[in-house]
Amino acid sequence: MASRKNKAAEDAQTIAKLIEDIDITMFTTVGSEGYLVSRPLSTQKAQFDGEKVWFFVAGDSPKVAEIERNSKVNLAYASKGRNTYVSMAGDAYVNNDPVKIEAFWNDALKAYFPRGINDPKLTLIEVAVRTAEFWDGPGSLIGKAIAFAVARVTKRDDAMGENRIVDLRQGRATSKSPRARATAAKTPARKAASSRAPAKKATAKKPTAKKATAKKTATKRSATTSSTASKKTATRKATKAARR
Template sequence: MKIAIQATEDLRRLGELLDGIETAMLTTHAADGSMVSRPLQTLAFDGNGELVFFTAADSRKIDEVADDADVNLAYADPHAQRFVSVRGRARVDRDRATIEELWSMPQKIFFPDGKDDPNLVVLRVRVRDAAYWEAAGNFVARALDFARGMLSEEPTDLGKQGRLAGSGFDSAGDAAR
């Protein structure tokens, strides 16, 4: 994933948390009100605080985003015990400069006509806010902390969690939820 310089400290931290996690689970709202998740490769975190993906114009997710642009992206790196949930608003475009910049040959599997495939669109999710959880130390240290917590009445520090504000939203209250 290409990560641009971010405008705020929270977005910079989000970029650090997402670095090395290539796949996100995108959750949208289906027409019946239920939620639907599917994996997408994150191609970039641009300087506008938007996560950028390629997707098919004829996919159901495009219709779902058109009906309700509020989405969630879930990222997980189980090996590093790092998990991130991003709330945002999605939009679709066909920006040629973005397609040219982020295109790679493996994407031809999904878009046989290459960069000019009429079904290729750019999906952007503007970060509203994010929550994260990351474990402290390596696996052995986490296991020892967990064991200590099981044997003690004192709470054990198993890692950090926090919230990060996004950009482009008047959402100071939303970030605290």
């Protein structure tokens, strides 16, 4: 249990470090017609603790109605300069706890909420993160060139950088590469296929004694009938010849 908690803490720290200097995220919700809708949002300056991310929005904006109807959301962070990309999936909720609002408030937000912390439109959204996937590679051109050369020579994709999927749900802290996940998904199917018994070859059924006897009798009758017909034909021909 202790090792699992340590792993969860390490994963949270890794993700927190990756997104700490990325202000804007693409916040994706499920729209009223069932299609995904994304818009840029500024993440509130708070150290990611492995559980939640926070945003201030206007209470009358469509995104609030969308998360109240369907809480499933995705957050996409990207830093081209650092060659870092993070995608988080989770559930979003409205949280108007005045203590939280005061803790995250900064005066720069007055451009959007003129009445400050007491602005009636000011709404705090919390996103409870379930899973995260990140890509982290060398940021400089030289670093990218070296990584590309190493990957080409060694045939190893991970030489280009780290790509991991992290499950951040409480008590389920796990981490694995997408390739490992894909391999694990294929393994049960392979085992199931190998466990199937080979199909039995169809064998021709031997005729029973009763059927064989019936067949012989039918053959004899056919031969007798044919012989009798031949004799009658010969007799008729002989009679006609005598009359001439």
